[in-house]
Amino acid sequence: MSRSWIDDEPGWADAKQELRCVYARLRVRxxxxxxxxxxxxxxxVGYRARKQRTFESTVVMRVTEVDLDMSTAPPTSNQLQQHLSEVALSxxxxxxxxxxxxxxPSEYRIDPNLALEHFREDIELYVVSNYFARERYSEDPPRSARIAITYTGVDPEQTLAVVRQLxxxxxxxxxNARQSVSLEAAHTAEQALDILRAQLLxxxxxxxxxxxxxxxxxxxEQEESKLELVRLASQIEELQRNIKIHTERGTDFQLRSQFEGEAMGLRFEVVDPGKQSRVLLTNREVLVIFAISCFLFVFPVAAVGVGTFDSRVRDVNSLRRLGLEPFGHIPTFKGVDRGSFVARTKASVAHNT
Structure with a gap:
């Protein structure tokens, strides 16, 4: 039966033999x-003790547009997350x-900007199911999005309070941003209305x-004047119609700006107000558990490393692993170490003393 190169590869028996060799070396060292x-x-443990313990709290908010006339509704930013990061978390x-x-406090005393950078690093803001990125038509339902804000702090109670304030x-x-857009649009509509009124007058x-x-x-001359009166009547009718449209639109913008001031332009519903992180273990208990886990994990690795990199020859298999075929084995007998370097060293020390 022919043999392939796979048959010459080390198998489970070889692996067990290597482990036994490592274990034998470990028993010595x-x-x-x-x-x-x-x-x-x-x-x-020292590194873990120096590292300050932190806690996380998360607030989840659902943002929904109210069902107002889309012809007058100011647009919501397509990049809601970027908008919130730049405006709301300014x-x-x-x-x-x-x-x-x-x-x-220590960073704030040195430089408020340093404290600000640390604060930004501890805040995570992300938008889930962001339907504000889609254009909304009049027949579409109100758009919505979910905003999750996570803050990491050193005190669980303060962490929850801060994330709720965020x-x-x-x-x-x-x-406020949407109300400003509404007020600006209302002001523009009022200016256009003033121009139309002046033209009508x-x-x-x-x-x-x-x-x-x-x-x-x-x-x-009389016929030309009559024709001009007809054109003026048509122009006056058109101006009156435009004035009516702009008046209604300006009223809608004013109404929306008032709604925005009353938190009705966007309906913010807190889905999850967050909860305080539970402190199940003290710092001492955490360090003890960490030390035990670290010891149990590191010891097998250190044992394998010591056993693997021990270069001393231990048995016949060690010789064969070095490519040396032994001729035989002489069992230990009394006086086997006579004349050896160790025996001569001991004898010299005993003679001198």
Missing amino acids: WKLALLITCVITVLG RRALLKLIADNNLY GKQVETEQQ KARQREATIKLDLPRLEGS
């Missing part, structure tokens, strides 16, 4: 493995939260002047 394990464990807003909650800040800033004045001069005119 177990103190070194234990020392390495203890050193690594102490270093790991530098001014975050610095106020830092000062109100006494966050990062949620409120997002709600307030988003309403001018057309009516021209109409009144022609009507006063019409009885004194004769022939072709």
Whole structure:
């Protein structure tokens, strides 16, 4: 039966033999493995003890548009997450939260911007199911999105309070931004309305002047004046219709801006107000568990490492692994070490003493 190269590859028997060899070497040098394990464990526990313990709290908000006339509704930013990061979580807003909650006191004393950077690193804001990115038509239902805000702090109670304030800040800033858009649109509509009213007044004045001069005119001049009166009547009717449309639109913008001020432009519903992280274990208990886990994990690795990199020859298999075929084995007998370097060293020490 022919053999393939796979048959020459090491199998489970070879693996077991290697493990037995490593174990035999470990029994001789177990103190070194234990020392390495203890050193690594102490270093790991020291690093873990210096690292400050942190807690997380998350607030989830659902943002929904109200069902108003889409012809007058100001658009919502397609990049809602970027908008919230730049506007709702602006530098001014975050610095106020830092000062109100006494966050990062040592960094704040050095430089408020340093505390601000730490604060931003501890905040995670992401938008889930962002349907604001889609254009909305009049027949479509109101758009919605879910906003999750997570804050990581060193005190569980303060962490929950801060993340709830962040949620409120997002709600307030988003309403203010949309209200500003509504007020600006209402102001633009009012300016357009003033222009139309001025044009209407001018057309009516021209109409009144022609009507006063019409009885004194004769022939072709009278006919031209009558045609101009017809054009003015059509122009006045068109201006009145446009004034009515712009008046209604301006009223809608004013109404929407009032709604925005009353938190009705966007309906912010808190889906999950967050909860305080439970402290199940003290710092001492956490360190003890970490030390035990670290020791149990590191010791087998150190044992394998010590056993693997021990270069001393232990048995016949070790010789064969080096490519040396032994001729035989001489069992231990009394006086086997006579004349050896160790025996001569001991004899020399005993003679000198």
